[in-house]
Structure formats: structure tokens, C-alpha cells
């Protein structure tokens with residue numbers, strides 16, 4: 001139990017460009033994804049799915065999105081295009097977490113969205129527990145319909161985030177956390 005508390009109390013995101021090889025083995029990845037999918041899910045709808053971006057697919061997706069970026073904004077700086085081309089190759093593995101949340105007769109869509117967020121966080125914690133680092137990022141592509149089409153999302157789906165995973169080459173110092181006094185109130189009648 002203390003290991004869990006230690007992990008929750010010390011975990012920090014590692015920047016995506018500091019998540020080098022080696023990435024998780026196939027067994028480790030299966031375990032991470034199994035743990036990620038073990039979240040509260042009102043109505044047992046499983047309103048989420050994963051798209052793995054690994055190996056050569058990382059550079060290929062980066063190149064497709066870099067080309068799209070240039071098409072959408074012909075004046076974009078070349079450095080920005082190059083940064084996009086490298087966005088996935090800089091991490092050992094990227095897991096796109098897809099939200100399939102949709103209107104439902106009983107379960108509010110908002111609750112399905114919350115469940116997707118829990119999946120992203122579980123994935124990050126599981127990656128850390130297995131000795132890897134992780135960062136949850138979105139960026140412009142997460143909100144650009146044509147980028148989502150390239151990624152393989154259906155029109156009703158949304159991207160909750162790209163979870164970059166790998167072996168940390170650097171660790172950031174902790175950052176200030178909100179004081180409980182600022183985020184906690186006690187309800188009273």
C-alpha cells in the first residue's frame with residue numbers, strides 16, 4: 001500500500017521528448033492497457049479505446065500531420081513543421097486514448113467523458129509503476145477533424161490525449177501543487 005502512496009505522491013509527467021527507448025515490452029504494454037481500462041464506468045459502456053502508435057508508425061504519423069499542418073497554414077514556420085514531424089518519434093511509444101462518449105438513454109455523456117479521463121490517468125500511473133515515464137498531451141491535432149481522420153477516429157469520437165511513454169532521460173523537479181486551503185471547502189447547512 002505504501003508503494004502506491006509513494007508513487008501517487010512522487011509521480012510527475014516526463015516531457016515527451018525525454019521518453020526514450022526502451023519502451024514497454026509487449027507483455028508490459030498489455031498489462032498497462034489492461035490496468036488503464038480498469039476504471040469506474042457507469043453503465044459498463046467502455047466508452048473509450050486505444051490506438052497504438054509504435055515503431056515506424058510514429059514517424060509516418062508525424063509526417064502526415066506535419067504535411068497537414070503546412071496545408072492548413074502555408075505560412076507556418078519550418079521549425080514548427082519539423083517539430084510536428086518528430087512529435088511521435090521522440091517517445092518510445094505513444095498511446096492515443098479515444099473517447100467514444102455519446103448521448104445515451106441513461107448514462108449522461110459527461111460521465112462517460114469523466115471515465116475516459118480516468119483511463120488516461122490510470123495508463124499514466126501504470127506506466128510509472130512499471131518503471132517508465134509518461135506525459136499526457138493533446139496539441140492542435142486533437143482538435144483538428146482532418147488530423148483525427150488521419151488517426152482513424154470515427155466522426156463521433158474525440159481524442160482524450162496522446163499518452164507518450166518511455167524510459168525517462170531526465171526528471172523534472174516537482175512543481176507547485178494547489179494548497180488544500182484553496183480547493184477544499186466544507187459544506188454546511
Ligand SMILES: Cc1cc2nc3c(=O)[nH]c(=O)nc-3n(C[C@H](O)[C@H](O)[C@H](O)COP(=O)(O)O)c2cc1C
Nearest residue numbers: 011012013014015135136137138139140160161175
Ligand atoms: C487533457 C490534457 C492535455 C494536455 N496537453 C498538453 C499538451 O498538449 N502539452 C503539454 O505540454 N502539456 C499538456 N498537458 C499537461 C501535462 O500532461 C502535464 O500536466 C504537465 O506536464 C505536468 O504534469 P505533472 O504534474 O503530472 O508533472 C495536458 C494535460 C491534460 C490533462
